[in-house]
Amino acid sequence: MSICCVAVYGDTLDVATVSSYKDADAVSLSPVRAMSHDMIKYIGAHDLYEVLEQFSGVSIRDYGGIGGLKTVSVRNMGASHTSVIYDGIPISDAQNGQVDISRFNLHDVSSVSVAFGVSDEIFCSARHLASAGVLQIESAKADFSQKPMQFTAGMTGSTIGAFAPYASVRCRLGKNWVMKLSADGMFSKGNYPFKLRNGDLVTTEKRVNSDVASVGAEADLCADWGNRGMLRLKLNCHDSERGLPGSVILYTQNPFERLWDKSVISNVMYDVWNGGQWKFHTDIGYSRSFNRHLDCDPVYPQPLDSRYIQNEYSISSRIMFGVRQKWRFALAEDCYVNTLDSDIPECPFPCRLTSVTALSCQYSGRRLRANAFLTGMMMTEKLKNANKQVHRFNLSPMVGLNWNFIRDYHLRASYKKGFRMPTFNDLYYSRVGNDALKPETAHQFNLGLTGIEDHGWGRISMTMDAYCNLVKDKIIAVPTMFIWKMRNVSEVVMYGSDINLSGTFELAKWLRMQVSANWSLQYAVDVTDPHSKSYGSQIPYTPRHCGSGSLILETRWANLSYRVSAVGRRYTKSQILPSTMLEGFADHCICLSRSFNFGRRHVYRVDFSLEGQNLAGTNHELVKGYPMPGRSLRIRVGFNY
Amino acid sequence: MEMRGIRFFYVLVLFVLSVACKQDEESAEIAFMSGRFVVNNGNWGDNDADVGIYDLQRKTFFPDMFYTVNSRYLGDLAQDIISVGDDIYIAVSGSQTIFVTDRELRVKKQINAENNGVRLSPRCFATDGVRVYVTYYEGYVGQISPEDYSIRFAQVGPNPDGLDAAGGKLYVADSGGMAYPDYNNTLSVISIDGFERTDIVSVNVNPAKVVASSDGNMVYVFSYGDYAAVPSLVQALDTVSGKLSDLPYESVCSIAGGKNGLLYILCGGYDADWNPLPGTVFIHDMATNTGMGNFVTDGTILPNAYSVSVTSDGYVYVGCSDYLTTGDVFVFTPDGRLYDRFDSQGLNPIKVY
Numbered sequence: 001m002s003i004c005c006v007a008v009y010g011d012t013l014d015v016a017t018v019s020s021y022k023d024a025d026a027v028s029l030s031p032v033r034a035m036s037h038d039m040i041k042y043i044g045a046h047d048l049y050e051v052l053e054q055f056s057g058v059s060i061r062d063y064g065g066i067g068g069l070k071t072v073s074v075r076n077m078g079a080s081h082t083s084v085i086y087d088g089i090p091i092s093d094a095q096n097g098q099v100d101i102s103r104f105n106l107h108d109v110s111s112v113s114v115a116f117g118v119s120d121e122i123f124c125s126a127r128h129l130a131s132a133g134v135l136q137i138e139s140a141k142a143d144f145s146q147k148p149m150q151f152t153a154g155m156t157g158s159t160i161g162a163f164a165p166y167a168s169v170r171c172r173l174g175k176n177w178v179m180k181l182s183a184d185g186m187f188s189k190g191n192y193p194f195k196l197r198n199g200d201l202v203t204t205e206k207r208v209n210s211d212v213a214s215v216g217a218e219a220d221l222c223a224d225w226g227n228r229g230m231l232r233l234k235l236n237c238h239d240s241e242r243g244l245p246g247s248v249i250l251y252t253q254n255p256f257e258r259l260w261d262k263s264v265i266s267n268v269m270y271d272v273w274n275g276g277q278w279k280f281h282t283d284i285g286y287s288r289s290f291n292r293h294l295d296c297d298p299v300y301p302q303p304l305d306s307r308y309i310q311n312e313y314s315i316s317s318r319i320m321f322g323v324r325q326k327w328r329f330a331l332a333e334d335c336y337v338n339t340l341d342s343d344i345p346e347c348p349f350p351c352r353l354t355s356v357t358a359l360s361c362q363y364s365g366r367r368l369r370a371n372a373f374l375t376g377m378m379m380t381e382k383l384k385n386a387n388k389q390v391h392r393f394n395l396s397p398m399v400g401l402n403w404n405f406i407r408d409y410h411l412r413a414s415y416k417k418g419f420r421m422p423t424f425n426d427l428y429y430s431r432v433g434n435d436a437l438k439p440e441t442a443h444q445f446n447l448g449l450t451g452i453e454d455h456g457w458g459r460i461s462m463t464m465d466a467y468c469n470l471v472k473d474k475i476i477a478v479p480t481m482f483i484w485k486m487r488n489v490s491e492v493v494m495y496g497s498d499i500n501l502s503g504t505f506e507l508a509k510w511l512r513m514q515v516s517a518n519w520s521l522q523y524a525v526d527v528t529d530p531h532s533k534s535y536g537s538q539i540p541y542t543p544r545h546c547g548s549g550s551l552i553l554e555t556r557w558a559n560l561s562y563r564v565s566a567v568g569r570r571y572t573k574s575q576i577l578p579s580t581m582l583e584g585f586a587d588h589c590i591c592l593s594r595s596f597n598f599g600r601r602h603v604y605r606v607d608f609s610l611e612g613q614n615l616a617g618t619n620h621e622l623v624k625g626y627p628m629p630g631r632s633l634r635i636r637v638g639f640n641y
Numbered sequence: 642m643e644m645r646g647i648r649f650f651y652v653l654v655l656f657v658l659s660v661a662c663k664q665d666e667e668s669a670e671i672a673f674m675s676g677r678f679v680v681n682n683g684n685w686g687d688n689d690a691d692v693g694i695y696d697l698q699r700k701t702f703f704p705d706m707f708y709t710v711n712s713r714y715l716g717d718l719a720q721d722i723i724s725v726g727d728d729i730y731i732a733v734s735g736s737q738t739i740f741v742t743d744r745e746l747r748v749k750k751q752i753n754a755e756n757n758g759v760r761l762s763p764r765c766f767a768t769d770g771v772r773v774y775v776t777y778y779e780g781y782v783g784q785i786s787p788e789d790y791s792i793r794f795a796q797v798g799p800n801p802d803g804l805d806a807a808g809g810k811l812y813v814a815d816s817g818g819m820a821y822p823d824y825n826n827t828l829s830v831i832s833i834d835g836f837e838r839t840d841i842v843s844v845n846v847n848p849a850k851v852v853a854s855s856d857g858n859m860v861y862v863f864s865y866g867d868y869a870a871v872p873s874l875v876q877a878l879d880t881v882s883g884k885l886s887d888l889p890y891e892s893v894c895s896i897a898g899g900k901n902g903l904l905y906i907l908c909g910g911y912d913a914d915w916n917p918l919p920g921t922v923f924i925h926d927m928a929t930n931t932g933m934g935n936f937v938t939d940g941t942i943l944p945n946a947y948s949v950s951v952t953s954d955g956y957v958y959v960g961c962s963d964y965l966t967t968g969d970v971f972v973f974t975p976d977g978r979l980y981d982r983f984d985s986q987g988l989n990p991i992k993v994y
Contacts, residue, residue, distance in 0.1 A: 199713035247686040250716040251736040251753070254760055298759045298779045301799045301820045345822045430821070431868055434915070478915065479964040482894070483868050485915045533966035572687070575966040579689045579987070625686055 025463050026450040029371055029400030030117030030414045031498060033058060037110045037140060042514070042552045043563050044591025044611040046156055046164065046634070048104040048137070051112050053565040053587070054548045056498040056518035057465075058114050058133070060101075061541065064626030066162050066188040067212025067242045070102045074116050074133030075496060076524055076542045077442055077471060080420045081132035082114075087139050087220075087234060089267045089285060090127060094338035094352065095310055097423035100261075101135070103216065103238055107154065107166045107638075108182050110140040117446050118400030118414040122371055123279060123320040126332040126358035129375045130396045132418045132442050132469075139180075139220070147603065147641075148172045154607070154638030160629045162188035180220040187213050190243070194619040194627040198250055207245050207627070209255040214240030229272035236265040247625025256296040263289040277324060282317040309341045328362040338424075346430045349384035354421075367404045373397070379421060383428075394419050394439050408452035412465075418442040426475050426486045434486045443470040458505035469494040469524075489528060492539055496522035512554040519547040526574055534574035541623070543568035543584065558594040572624040585620035587628075589613050593636075607638040676703075677952055678729070678994045679970060680719050681987025690719035690733060691987050692746060695970070697956065702970075704986035707731075710746045722994045723766035723773055725787065730773050732763035739763050739775065741790060750790050756781060765850075769806040769833060776801035782813055782829075784836055795836050797829040803850035805898070808857020808880070809833050814848035814864070824867055828860070828878070844885065845874045852898030854927040861888075861904050861927065863896040875906055877930050889932070890923055899951040901975070902927050905936060907949040907959065920946020922959065922973075938977035950993040956980070960990030 025032045033055035045051045049060050049070050059076055063069040071079035080097035083090065091099050106112075115134045128134050153167040168182030190210030196203050221233040244257035269283035288311050295304040318332035334356045341349055360373040379392040400414035422437040448465035474490035502516035524542045526534050538544065545568040552561040566586040573580040593609035611634040619627035676694040679702070683690035692715065693704040707715045717735025724730070728749065731740045737760050741750040754761040754777065761777040768774065773785045775792075778800050783792040798815025805812050810830055817825025824847040830840035845864035853860045860878040875888040875896060892910030899905065904925040910918045920943035922936040936957065937943075947968065948960035955975030962968040968990040972981040 199708060199711070201713050248688075249686065249735055250688045250714055251733070251738045251751070252760060254737065297819075299762065299800060299819045301817065479917075482865055482873070484964075487915055532963070573684070573965065573988075577967065577986075579687075625688070 023452060023461055024113070025500065026408070026452050026461050027402065027404075027410060028115075028120045029369065029402045029412055030115065030120070030416075030446055031057065031448065031463065031465050032113055032115045032120065033500075034111060034113035039514075039552075040106050040109065040112070041593065041607075041609075042554070042559050042591070043550055043561050044589060044593065044609055044634075044636075045106055046636070048101050048106060048109075048112065050589075051106065052101075052114070052135075054516075054518070054550060054563060055114055056500055056520045056546075056548065057116060057496075059541075059546070060622060062622040062626065062628070064245055064623070065192065065207055065210050065629060066160070066190045067102060067186065067210070067214065067240070068245075068626065069100050071098045072101055072114075072133075072135060074114060075467065075469060075494065076522060076539065077132045077469060077494075078420075078474075080423065080440075081418060081442060083128040083131040083134045085125075085128065085134060085136045086236075086265075087137070088125075088232075088269060088283070089234065089265060090125070090314070091265070092287075092312060092338075093289070093310070093423075094312070095308060095340055095424045097420065097426070103214065103240070103261075104137055105164065105166070105184055105186070107152075107184060108139050108168055109137055111138045112136070117416050117444050118371060118398045119373070120371070120400075122328060122330040122360040122362045122373070123281070123318060124332065125316050125318065125334055126356040126375060127316070127334040127336070127354075129358050129373055129398070130356075130377065130394070130418050131420070132416075132444060139218075149641075151641040152638065154636065156634060156636045158613075158632050158634040160188075160192045160632045161190075162186070176223045176225055178222045178224075180222075181218070182220075183215070183217045185213075185215045190245070192629040192632075194248075194630065196248060196250075196627075205248070205253070208253050209243035209257070210245040212240065212242040214238070214242070227272075227274045229270055232267075232269045232271075234265070234267045236263075238263045245626075247623075248627065249625075254297075256298075258294045260292040260294075261289065262291075263287065273323065277322055279320040279323050280318070283315070285312070285314045285316075287312045306344045307342065308344075311337075311339045313337045326364055328364075330358075330360045330362075332356075332358045332360070340424045344430060346428075348386050348428050350381055350424055350428060351384070352379060352381045352424075354379045369402045370400065372399045377419075377421070381427075390435065392421060392439065394421070394441075408454065410450045412446070412448045412450065414444075414446045416444045418444060420475075422475055422486070429486075431483050432477060432486060437475055437486060438473050438488050440475045440488065441472045443472070445469070458503055460501070460503040462502070463500045464497070465499075466497045467495070469496075490526065491528045492524060493527050494522060494524035496520065496524070510556045514552040514554070515550070517547070517549040519545070521545055537574055537576050538571060540572055540574055540580075541570050543570045545584075558592060561591045561593075562588070563591075564588045567620075567622075582621055582624055585618050586616060587618075587620065588615040590615065603641060605640040607636070607640070609636040610634075611636070677956075677958075678722050678992075679958075679985055679990055680722050680731070680992040680994070681968065681985055682720065682989035682991040683718055683735075684964075684988050685718060685735060687988075688714055688717045688736070689988060690715045690717060690735075692719065692722065692731060693986065695972075695983065695993065697954075697972070700981045700983075702983040702986070707740075707742075707746050711748050715740065720763065720991065721765045722992055723768055724994070725768050725771070725773050728773075728787070730766055730775075730785070732766060732775060734762045734764055734778065737762045739785075752785070752790055752792065754783060754792050756794050764801065765803045767804045767806045767811065774804060774806060774811055776804050776813060778802075778819075782811060782831060784833075793836055795831055795838060797831070797838060798827050798841070799825050801829070802848070803863075805851045805853040805860070806833065807853035807855065807860075810839075810857060810880075812851045812853055812860050812862075814844075814851050814862060816847050816849055816865075818847055818849070818865070822867065824865075826864075828862055842878060842883075842885070844876055844878070845887075846871045850896050852896055852904055852927070854898075854902065855900075856928075859927055859930060861896060861898070861925075863893055863906075875904075875925075879930075886930075888925065892918075894920070894946065895949050897949045897951045897957075898927065899955060899957075900953050901955055903933070903951075905949050905951055905957060907946055909946050917945055917963075919943050920959065920961070922949060922957065936977045937973065937979075939979055941971065941973075941979040943971060947989060948991050952993060958990075958993035960985065960993070962989045964989060 084099040149171040156164040166184035216238040223231040246255040265287040267285040273279040314336035316334040320330040322328035358375045381390040398416035419439040419441045446467045450463040471492040473488035477484040548565040550563040568584040591611040617631040679693045716733040720734045721732045739752040764776045799817040802816040813829040828842040848864040850863040894909045906923040924933045947962040957973040959971045968985040
């Protein structure tokens with residue numbers, strides 16, 4: 001959390017202890033995985049999921065290939081328990097509860113972080129406090145120390161036929177204002193080959209109906225008046241069209257589905273801190289998203305063509321007292337209204353008003369830091385055509401401690417009762433929805449040990465966490481006589497551990513090495529019904545073991561990196577059977593990059609990078625039936641002024 | 642001495658294992674001759690359908706026999722199975738294919754049907770003893786030639802599901818099950834001679850299964866309803882007078898017709914919290930259209946009842962499934978006593994044949 005504040009508010013309070021992004025995890029109350037812009041560049045990541053794969057305890061569901069839907073969950077609690085914040089703006093989806101992260105690319109990103117459990121920062125918006133995980137994406141800040149205008153443009157191309165151009169321009173307007181305009185795109189036919197195994201029969205097939213075309217544009221205007229505050233205006237638009245390839249079916253490949261997404265996000269935020277005891281933030285936002293789903297399968301008498309429009313109006317404020325004190329208190333209030341319009345039959349046109357209030361307190365002593373929060377969420381829902389009003393309420397306490405017991409070694413402990421409210425689809429989707437649903441709750445306990453060893457020859461940091469999560473009233477679809485109904489029936493217990501090790505070593509004047517290795521162990525079992533055949537089985541898509549690692553060699557001439565992410569055996573259903581097993585895999589990538597500076601005072605820079613992706617060439621599946629592309633080569637060229 | 646003892650022990654273990662394997666193979670062979678085919682529908686998109694063999698005499702189940710015999714998977718969503726002569730036909734609807742095998746499930750032919758450039762998804766089978774008829778969910782009924790497995794198509798209503806043949810006619814349930822919220826409500830009648838639709842009869846919404854009495858005078862239609870206001874229903878159609886009547890069974894989930902002239906009606910339902918209630922099987926005399934009460938006579942409880950099948954020897958199989966874990970099959974003797982119960986080792990045991 002402190003990272004976010006560093007980037008957004010330029011606040012220097014907690015920064016003294018956070019010397020680098022990696023070390024944020026070593027001093028936080030709950031685990032925080034983070035990666036900076038440089039690191040992202042060195043490991044050759046282009047898409048957000050490539051960074052998230054490197055974070056232990058973070059898992060991704062990837063519905064295939066290049067433009068496929070990707071969702072992220074922390075410690076396998078489900079994507080609906082993860083909030084996504086982009087430059088301080090919440091990205092939400094009241095209809096599905098899951099945010100598709102495939103829309104984010106990394107060319108203009110300064111940092112990516114995922115925080116689990118209790119927030120490190122008490123001066124933060126209330127609505128995300130109850131999420132099990134918070135994914136934050138911060139876009140790059142301009143540096144005008146050398147020139148009044150900056151320009152970046154580039155292009156990424158891959159041998160599997162994907163192209164992604166981008167451009168951005170930043171300029172200073174007058175003394176206080178800064179403007180940024182950026183645009184990016186992503187185009188691919190997505191028809192990459194894959195190996196299909198059917199018993200003894202192995203054939204090479206091509207993915208069909210997997211094309212994607214997506215464009216995005218953003219305008220960002222920032223004013224900084226010092227003690228009188230900071231104002232930020234942002235407008236982000238995104239438009240995409242893609243084919244949905246569906247899962248690979250034996251003996252036939254006949255996908256007929258297409259998806260169109262358009263979204264606009266706008267936000268105005270104002271921050272003020274006069275250097276004294278008070279700090280204040282407020283923002284208002286409006287976002288609108290349009291989805292069209294078309295299914296031309298000939299089994300339908302008419303093609304299914306459904307459109308959904310979601311609106312969100314939000315207002316959020318927070319105030320902190322005791323900015324320079326050991327004890328600090330904050331009060332945050334978020335209000336937002338979500339609406340859903342659709343042309344599908346029986347759409348009840350829900351309109352939901354949510355109010356989240358968070359009262360928090362922080363103690364920062366010399367050796368001990370502690371945060372405590374109490375979050376209350378109230379929700380009122382009106383249905384246009386049912387003349388019905390529904391109220392929901394949830395209270396969620398959380399507390400976190402960090403004790404610096406010796407040198408740079410810390411012990412941390414936290415508890416949080418998180419929850420997720422049922423989504424519009426859970427409640428009202430034709431035939432399946434159930435408006436009697438309660439919120440799904442997740443009790444999270446975390447205990448960790450972190451340490452940093454910093455010496456002349458290098459720096460080693462390590463974190464070890466053990467956790468226990470209990471997910472209750474899990475909202476799942478349950479079959480009734482003929483149709484499925486959403487119900488609060490499932491219960492899951494999870495025990496696990498995440499271990500991260502990283503080191504930076506100055507091997508020579510011209511050679512620096514960065515190594516990191518992460519490993520997660522998770523035992524997550526279904527404890528719903530002792531009479532069920534799935535009782536005590538590892539929950540679907542949850543490997544017992546997974547890990548990742550990276551090695552970066554920085555030299556004066558070029559940078560070389562290697563990264564791997566490995567996922568163990570998983571099961572696609574709640575019952576452990578040979579037919580539900582997905583074998584584990586390891587995804588290896590290498591990247592060679594180099595920058596050239598030229599021009600007067602080196603104002604121009606050209607970046608080249610060459611990446612070998614998925615070197616093992618496995619068509620591994622993150623979701624059953626959705627094979628990933630095999631071996632490929634990716635080239636990136638970027639120009640900076 | 643000790644070493645020797647260990648060696649002897651290993652040899653003994655190996656011997657026992659090899660005997661056990663051989664016995665397994667042999668029993669599978671015997672099972673092919675006298676066994677019943679158990680079709681696991683599988684989960685949509687998972688290619689996990691299969692056919693197992695249940696040996697009734699020895700109460701033994703051999704799962705995944707299609708894969709064991711052919712070293713390849715059956716595919717996605719097996720819907721129905723039927724035999725004519727020495728051929729077994731398996732409809733795999735998600736994979737849009739029909740496998741024709743011999744009695745030991747060895748694949749003889751794979752039928753991938755196309756009509757007007759559209760690949761077709763097979764659903765259910767019926768036979769007149771000579772040919773096999775199949776419904777294609779895209780709106781056709783196919784007549785499969787037993788010689789070269791070529792298909793002749795007849796157009797019917799939307800999303801035809803169950804069908805039956807009797808008295809020189811085919812009765813096809815035009816479910817319109819994909820036309821939510823306006824499901825279809827017709828039964829197509831096809832004359833086998835000309836192989837075209839000769840009549841359309843209105844029935845309850847979303848008809849799914851058809852069972853005709855052996856003389857073809859009575860046709861029983863099970864329909865899902867609209868899953869909301871219109872309930873599921875079994876209706877009796879007197880093909881002589883054309884009269885349609887509703888039978889008094891509630892929360893019907895499936896029906897099956899026996900060679901003994903009895904219709905087996907599986908009823909389920911759920912409580913206010915959407916918990917499924919145990920299933921009940923009723924029997925109904927098809928020729929006289931009269932109810933004969935509860936089939937199960939020993940009080941066996943059928944949780945998550947999902948499908949009902951009756952084999953030619955009058956044994957009744959109730960498939961139970963929660964759609965998430967492997968199913969259970971309850972085997973009943975013709976007089977309604979529980980004979981055996983086994984795990985189908987696959988998702989959704991949809992049919993025993």
